[in-house]
Amino acid sequence: MSNKIWKSVFVVCAAGCLASCSDQMDYNEYNIFDKDYITQNFGNVGGFMTDIYNTVEYDFGNYSSGAMQASATDESEYSLLGNGIEHFYNGAWSPTNAKASVWSNMYKGISTCNHVIYELQGLSFDELKLNNDYAAQLHRYENYKYESRFMRAYFYFCLVRQYGDVPLVTKQITAEEVNSIERTSADEIFKFIIDECTEIQSLIIEDYSNLGEFSTGTEETGRADRLAVLALKARAALYWASPLFNPSSDKERYYMAALYTKELLDAAEKRGKGLTANYADLWDAGSFNTPGIMKEILYGRRYYKNSSGDNLVESNNYPVGIEGGVGGNCPTQNLVDAYDMINGKSISEDGSGYDEKNPYQDRDPRLEATVAVNGAQWPTYSGAAKIETFQGGINGEPLTGATPTGYYLKKLCNGAISLASNSKFKESRHTWLTFRLGEFYLNYAEAVFKYLGGADITSMEFPMSARAAASKTRQRAGMPDFEQGMDANTFWTKLCNERFVELAFEGHRFWDVRRWKEADQYFKNIVEMKLIKEADGSITYVRKNVSRQWDDKMYLFPIPQSERSKNPNLTQNPGWE
The missing domain is CATH 1.25.40.390 (Serine Threonine Protein Phosphatase 5, Tetratricopeptide repeat)
Structure with missing residues (x-):
């Protein structure tokens, strides 16, 4: 050379x-x-x-x-129309837009x-x-x-x-x-x-x-x-x-x-x-x-960016209606629904105690850590108002860039940062967690479950069951362990849901659903929540289904046409020819 x-x-x-x-x-x-x-x-x-x-x-x-890859999944929706993240689900994705x-x-x-x-x-x-x-x-x-x-x-x-x-x-x-x-x-x-x-x-x-x-x-x-x-x-x-x-x-x-x-x-x-x-x-x-x-x-x-840090996450995701806020990656109702009740039951299970008129009460604490809901103190710096995501609220539609889903993102953000022009605390350090133990307890649960064939089965080589491993992240959050005796289909659904909740906005959902080949189940529809404030001050919650495009060729990306033009030996992935 x-x-x-x-x-x-x-x-x-x-x-x-x-x-x-x-x-x-x-x-x-x-x-x-x-x-x-x-x-x-x-x-x-x-x-x-x-x-x-x-x-x-x-x-x-x-x-x-400004858009995270999460907004190409059922985790979130980007609030500003026309962003390139939409190409993943609106038909504009192609080898020339690869x-x-x-x-x-x-x-x-x-x-x-x-x-x-x-x-x-x-x-x-x-x-x-x-x-x-x-x-x-x-x-x-x-x-x-x-x-x-x-x-x-x-x-x-x-x-x-x-x-x-x-x-x-x-x-x-x-x-x-x-x-x-x-x-x-x-x-x-x-x-x-x-x-x-x-x-x-x-x-x-x-x-x-x-x-x-x-x-x-x-x-x-x-x-x-x-x-x-x-x-x-x-x-x-x-x-x-x-x-x-x-x-x-x-x-x-x-x-x-x-x-x-x-x-x-x-x-x-x-x-x-x-x-x-x-x-x-x-x-x-x-x-x-x-x-x-x-x-x-x-x-x-x-x-x-410098010794003080940066505010990329906050400037991309703070609510519209506060200085510096653009809306950004707004959690979907799909994600919010995934958080169990504090008693360990999903919101659709009998005996869960879920109240549609008070939907955020007694939920998995990770919901509060991840999603800013109507009435939350977000951001948390002194003087910030509680957010209003209902129609006509100070952070709600029809403001340009306001959340279309009824929620804003808290996870990854430092709520003490103020983006106001006169703020003295505008930046802090951020770390993207490439590998953390929480993921690998769930990875172990998946691998052992698929290998041994049951949630509670153990062996000399794998003395920790899939159920026990999948319960680790729940225990940390103060949630009950998964129940013993679940059949295989029930446990798989619960495990996938636990990954959805625990690893939200950490770059996993986009790839998990693809490697499972379950995009037809998760990526063809998202749900927005429209909040309407009634004359008596109460909130009415109205779900809105939004369809997205999916084709099985999207399990893999297209090989960029620019690369194939330089190298004729690069074959194209199926469906993208």
Whole structure:
């Protein structure tokens, strides 16, 4: 390979949304330099790692000009008409409008990873040799190749879940080779991810908070460690076992998913990890350095524009009617209905106590943590009024951008932020939770249930039942465990619902429904709630059904036509020809 670094691949581009991925990793802008320059000092090489970490996905409303991917599902509806998120369900999605950012970003990340793995090894950094922390810095550098291999596997996971078969590039290749490479089967991609994680899990740094003599003095909580590797392997195995990628219903894949997830849970427990006490704390500004919150986070993508933080989530989702609010990603009635009553029964079950005239009373506490309902104090900063989402209310229709569903988003937002022009607290740090333990208890429940065939069945290898694992996140919220003795269909419905509730707006729903191949059940209809304030002050709640388009070809994304024009060997996904 030429010593000249390709600008399109290796330059760390200046962008509006820049994230520092650890307490030590700072953003730098690099020009085009030759290999000798890049490798002559530790900081230059470290810049490539920053670029890799900055490629990790997050979705604080950046998916489509403020819209989260959640608004392409039954989780939410974007309040401003004409946003590109509508293309997922209005027929405008196509190979020429392929939503191709993941394709380009992930392959850019893969190229940078391959460069670190093959071109930036065996260095000694003479300029550091007289420093007291030389051994620690060299230890950090030696870990780069394992971080890069983990990130490369992560980028391939993002690609395979979206496209299925994709080109597998595990070395540096020429531009000519790039434009002639064929797609590799999804099976082989998943095997690659799992094998890579298995190989590096004992090689990558186990715990950055316990480096001993190799400590640099600052806990690098934003870097991928052994638990992150185990998490990726376990999640990839579950996706590979799911109907979208497992048409023959091979139960051995569910066995492997259960085994790898148990391996992760056991390793996390050994490290002292566990569920944080308060669900809402997971999105606190201090989540990255608060031990009681960090205990659940296995890996998170930091997002902030400067040392104070940012207000991207709040500016994208605060209610219309307050200064700076645009409405944004508004939770649907579908999601609100998913929250059980505090007694553990769904709102439609006999004996639940659900009152249609007082619909938010005695509900799962995660509803209040996630959704801002009419009359709630939201935002929470001093002087903010209680929101009015009824027709004609200060935050309701017919105001432009007002919630069409009757709700606003609280989860992920910091309600103490005021977007007012005279505010002194306009920004705070945010962390996108790529992997957290709550997800993996539910992943384990799914894999064990599918493998063993029942909610309460255990084995010597899997002593925790699917029901027990699925109850973990409910226990944290103060909700009753799932009842014993449920039949398979009932438990599956309950488990899917628990994922809907627990993982709302964390980027899972879009992919869960696809990998289950259950979009006909969930994505063809959303429900809005129209609130009408009567003369006596009471509220009447009126449901409105809204149809959305779905075609089974949408289980996978179209291969971008721009890529196929450059490379005729890229075949198109079924239905998108």
